[in-house]
Amino acid sequence: MPAPSSPVEIVVVAQNSEAPIGHADLTASRSAETRIIELASPGATVTRSFGPANRLGDRVRGTSLESSGSALLNYFSITGFEGNADEIAAALAADDAVASAFVKPPAEPPIAPPVEGAVAERAPGTGDAPPSTPDFTGSQGYLDAAPNGVDARWAWTRPGGRGAGIQIVDVEGAWRFTHEDLLQNQGGVISGPESADIGWRNHGTAVIGEFSGDDNGLGITGIAPDANVRAVSIFGSGGSAAAIRTAADALGAGDVILIELHRPGPRFNFAGRSDQLGYIAVEWWPDDFAAIQYAIGRGVIVVEAGGNGAENLDDGLYDTPAAGFPGSWANPFRGGTADSGAIIVGAGAPPSGNFGSPRSRLDFSNYGSRIDAQGWGREVVTTGYGDLQGGPNEDLWYTQQFSGTSSASPIVVGAVAAYQGINAAGSGRKTPSDVRNRLRTTGSGQTDGPNGPASQRIGSLPDLRALAGVIKVKDIKDAKAEKLEKVEIKEGKELKQEK
Structure with missing residues (x-):
């Protein structure tokens, strides 16, 4: 069963300037906050997307956002409201203290819909797990040399190539940090209550296993097993933008955020669908975009799932803002001045041939010029779910069916962490733009396939040797x-x- 969606959010953008944060900006922002709380429905929670107003100036000082930091004081998220979201947003937008207000549809984990006609997927199985877990690393083909994998096994032979010293924060809904293969180099959940839903928990566990599975002789091994991994939940934290900002504040320049979310887009009027058609990357929404830019401005690398909507992100549909978007909004899928700086990931076919030629676009994957790199979108072996090894204890569960831009994005994160580890042990960590440019200009190229030609861009599969410049x-x-x-x-x- 798919994981339930996150709550609907109403995002409010207050009236303010774009300038360095000064006393007048703080005063205006606090006044706007008071007014927004008055206008929100009784019992609703109003949260500043970028944290306490009096702390924001210090956090943007010395970054590319310092000159326009006051704009970040404007973003508020309303959750737990009663009544019609569109009507509440319209009433808020009509107030003099508010520049704009819009409804943001729920976020979901971007795991691919089940293969039509396939047996039931991700069932934990019956009976007990074996006395000891086998070594599944031979089935982790994404660890192998290019062109089928990212050549993690080669990176492990290089100083820093196991991700030593690199920190990663995963932004989504829940995890199983007690799993037998996720005990080393784990910092747990640092913000937000986890969803109690097993779908979110399996998803987060599978994601982290791909890049952080322990190298312990059993189960799986992550691409960058020496990296330090933590998590931020989107539940109860003021929404996804606040979660991304919280993750950025916990990291240093050259570290990595993974956004494991997508949302229903304008193709079907923002409606949730079981087939996920029309779902897109979250940076299309102004507050998530601002949060990603905030992270990039602090030198943090952001890797973002491209979404499973089978959408061409170059379509003119995405040039039209949703109702209530700020007048300054521009389509981030066009890049240029509206470029968030994130690495957006598409889903490619694994080398088995079961889904077309290796590295060809999978049918559900979004595509377009803004997509930077790809990872395996089917047949990924990792922790969680229990179809490979099950039993009553979730801490022993493994899967061989993890999928979607959900499974593709952690492969890219693992490659980035290993690459940054090599850099840290050598000439120094690379910037977000440096890393993205290397991913776009190296790697094992996309191929034509049954779901479309290589011109439907999902990018190349990372190749760590090529990333590191080793021939x-x-x-x-x-x-x-x-x-x-x-x-x-x-x-x-x-x-x-x-x-």
Whole structure:
């Protein structure tokens, strides 16, 4: 069963300027907050998306956001309200203290819909787990060398290549940090209550296993097992933008945030659907976009699931703002001045051939020029769910069916963490733009497939050797052979001319 959605949010943007945060801005923001609380329905919770107003100035000082930091004082999230969300948003937008107000549809984990006609997926199974868990790493093909995997096994031989010193925060709904394969280098949930739903818990457990599974001789091993991993829940934390901001505040420059969420977009009027058609990346919504830019401004790398809506994100549909969006909003899928700076991930076919040619776009994956990289979107072996190893104890569950841009994004996160670990042990950590540019210009290229040509961009699968700028011996031999061939052709032409 899919995990339940997060609550609907009403996002309010107060009237204010875009300037360095000063005393007048703080006073105006507090006045607006008081008015928004008055206008919200009784019992509703009003939360500042960017935390306490008097702390924000220090947090943006020295970053690219310092000159416009007052704009971040404007964002408020309302949850737990009673009544019609659209009517409440309209009433708020009509007030002089409010610049705009809009309804944000619930977020969901971007796990792919089940394969049509397949047996029931992710059932924990019956009976007890074996006395000891087998080693499943041989089935983790995404650890293998390019072009099928990210070449994590090579990265492990390099200083820092296991992600040492790199911190990762996963933003979603719930996790199982007591799992037998998630006990090392784990910091647990640092903000927000976890959802009690097993769907969210299995999802978060599977995500973290891909990049952080313990290297302990049993079960699975993550791509960057030495990285430190923590989590922030979107439940009870003032919504997804506040969760992203909280994650950014917990990290340093060169660390990584993973956003494991997508939302129903305008294609079907923002309605939730079991097939997830029309679902898109969360940065399309202004407050999530601002939170991502806040993280990027602090030097934190943000990796974002591209969504499972089968959408072309270059479609003109996404140029039209939703009702209540601020007048300054621009479509972030166009990039340019509206570029959030995040790494957006699409879902590609695994090398088994069961879903088309390896690295071709899977049918559910969103695509477009804004997508930066891809990961496996089917057949991912990791922790959770219990279809590979089940039993009554969730701490022993493993899956071989994790999917979606849900499974693709952690592969990219693992590669980024391993790459940053190598950099940290060498010339120093790279910036968010440096890392994204390397992902877009290296890797194992996308292929044509049954769901569309490679021009429907989901990007390349990361290749850690190429990311790190290391040439393979085979490449050297091929280059030498190519050079020798050119010399032989040239000499042959010269000999012919002499004759």
